[in-house]
Amino acid sequence: MNKFFNSIVLKGVVIHLLLFGIFEIMNSTYYLSDTKALLLFFIFYIVTLSLLIWYLSNLAQTANKISNQVDNFLNNNYENLQKSTENDELSTAYNKLITLGHEIEDRQEHLENQRSQLESILTYLVDGVITTDRHGHINLANHAALNLLDQSNEGILGKELIEILKISDKYSFHDLLQKEPELTLNTVNCEGANVILRVNFMLFRSESGFISGIIAVLHDTTEQEKTERDRRLFVSNVSHELRTPLTSVKAYLEALNDGALADPDLAASFVDVSLNETDRMIRMIGELLELSRMDQDKVKLHTEIINYVDFINYILDRFDKIIEKNYSNFKIKRQIPRQEIWLEIDTDKLSQVIDNIINNAFKYSPNGGTITVTVWCNNNKAFTSIADQGIGIPKPALSKVFDRFYRVDNSSRNSQIGGTGLGLSIAHDIMKLHKGDIQVTSDGKNGSTFTLSFPYSDEINRENNDWEDFAE
Numbered sequence: 001m002n003k004f005f006n007s008i009v010l011k012g013v014v015i016h017l018l019l020f021g022i023f024e025i026m027n028s029t030y031y032l033s034d035t036k037a038l039l040l041f042f043i044f045y046i047v048t049l050s051l052l053i054w055y056l057s058n059l060a061q062t063a064n065k066i067s068n069q070v071d072n073f074l075n076n077n078y079e080n081l082q083k084s085t086e087n088d089e090l091s092t093a094y095n096k097l098i099t100l101g102h103e104i105e106d107r108q109e110h111l112e113n114q115r116s117q118l119e120s121i122l123t124y125l126v127d128g129v130i131t132t133d134r135h136g137h138i139n140l141a142n143h144a145a146l147n148l149l150d151q152s153n154e155g156i157l158g159k160e161l162i163e164i165l166k167i168s169d170k171y172s173f174h175d176l177l178q179k180e181p182e183l184t185l186n187t188v189n190c191e192g193a194n195v196i197l198r199v200n201f202m203l204f205r206s207e208s209g210f211i212s213g214i215i216a217v218l219h220d221t222t223e224q225e226k227t228e229r230d231r232r233l234f235v236s237n238v239s240h241e242l243r244t245p246l247t248s249v250k251a252y253l254e255a256l257n258d259g260a261l262a263d264p265d266l267a268a269s270f271v272d273v274s275l276n277e278t279d280r281m282i283r284m285i286g287e288l289l290e291l292s293r294m295d296q297d298k299v300k301l302h303t304e305i306i307n308y309v310d311f312i313n314y315i316l317d318r319f320d321k322i323i324e325k326n327y328s329n330f331k332i333k334r335q336i337p338r339q340e341i342w343l344e345i346d347t348d349k350l351s352q353v354i355d356n357i358i359n360n361a362f363k364y365s366p367n368g369g370t371i372t373v374t375v376w377c378n379n380n381k382a383f384t385s386i387a388d389q390g391i392g393i394p395k396p397a398l399s400k401v402f403d404r405f406y407r408v409d410n411s412s413r414n415s416q417i418g419g420t421g422l423g424l425s426i427a428h429d430i431m432k433l434h435k436g437d438i439q440v441t442s443d444g445k446n447g448s449t450f451t452l453s454f455p456y457s458d459e460i461n462r463e464n465n466d467w468e469d470f471a472e
Contacts, residue, residue, distance in 0.1 A: 065094055066093060069097055070097070076108070127218060128145030128147075128217070129215065131204075131216075132213045134212055134213050136160050136176075136213075137160060138159055138161055139158075144218070146190070148195060148197060149187060149189075150189055161216060162176070165183075177214060182199070184196065198218075233405070237405035238288070238405075242281060248274075252273055303344045304347065308375070309337065309338070311345075312336060313336065315354055320332060330369065331369075332370075333370050333372045337376065341375070341377060343454055343456065345434060345454065349430045349433070352426070353426075353430050353431065354386070357424075358386060360423070361386065364390040365388050369389030369390070369447075372386075372387045377456050380455065380458075381454065381456050382454045383452065383453050383454075388449075389446065390448065392447055393442040395442070401424055401440055402438070404425045431452060436453050437452075438453075
């Protein structure tokens with residue numbers, strides 16, 4: 001009802017009535033005296049009123065079309081953008097509105113494409129990105145940032161950046177705006193792992209030049225820091241491992257030069273020690289060269305399909321003979337199936353892995369005991385476990401035993417045991433070359449268990465078993 005009373009048609013009709021009413025009052029004497037003139041007046045009045053209503057109705061329809069089209073634009077509806085063929089002022093305004101609608105639609109589509117591209121970039125970006133408003137409250141965070149900070153999108157939006165980064169005790173948001181510092185943070189990611197983050201801050205401004213907020217870029221430098229730490233540790237360990245035997249050899253050579261050479265027994269002992277230390281250095285350098293070749297992917301496996309059961313038994317038979325000569329307080333227990341297990345492996349490399357583990361069992365089991373070797377298959381994998389009854393490995397050290405030069409307890413064990421600390425690292429790399437894995441478990445007191453796993457193919461086993469049946 002309010003729409004009708006405010007319409008152009010009603011206003012035009014009211015104005016028309018007023019004009020004719022004034023005209024009638026001014027000429028009332030003439031019309032009252034002449035009936036024909038009065039009739040003509042009413043006919044003229046009805047015709048002009050009809051023409052006025054028709055004209056104003058057209059204007060009202062065009063005005064309504066403009067209003068409806070504006071409503072459609074506000075609701076992001078850009079369908080049926082057809083221009084009017086009329087030439088009046090309102091139709092011209094309507095056509096301009098349609099042109100504006102086309103431009104808005106094109107720009108909105110362009111902005112939508114840009115937004116989608118930006119979302120895709122932020123989604124697949126490895127670095128975390130967080131943006132804030134000019135008050136320091138977070139209004140956007142990509143998936144990488146949420147994962148690195150172990151946060152959810154609902155839990156981070158609207159929160160203060162300095163609180164989420166846990167730097168409120170050192171910096172205010174105003175400090176970040178002024179200094180734009182580069183920070184290093186230690187935190188825990190969504191997987192529960194400790195990560196090191198480098199955080200850079202950048203201001204972003206509106207077209208008017210005012211600061212609209214800040215962008216924080218989070219870069220995970222955990223691997224870089226680990227690599228750098230390993231490099232420093234590697235240089236330190238190599239220097240120490242080479243310096244110790246060289247110092248010993250130099251001391252014995254100086255003693256021989258100072259007169260010990262005249263004593264045959266003492267000279268022979270000094271020469272033996274010097275040779276042992278030299279052999280140890282040569283062995284360590286050889287292992288370092290082997291690790292270097294593995295790091296550069298220069299080591300190629302010479303694989304062949306063999307019966308793994310026979311292969312393991314062959315190695316253990318060799319160790320049985322070693323035990324008879326040198327380790328009478330040890331015993332090897334075999335839990336190996338009788339059926340054949342065919343695997344594609346490099347026998348030389350894998351012998352090196354198993355030899356290293358069993359030799360370590362001898363070294364770290366001062367009271368002897370049973371070394372249990374178990375072989376089984378499960379879920380397309382072949383497993384081999386080697387368990388000893390030695391002094392074990394503390395739980396904090398389990399994740400480090402495959403690191404280069406790492407030895408569990410330098411004071412109590414390695415002073416007498418020796419070794420380069422590279423054997424298990426080489427074993428780990430050899431298992432990776434076989435697309436397998438090596439794991440260790442221990443309660444820290446009662447021995448250790450090393451488990452090797454290899455890809456196992458039922459197809460290879462069927463083919464080789466069929467070939468064996470044919471050969472027979």
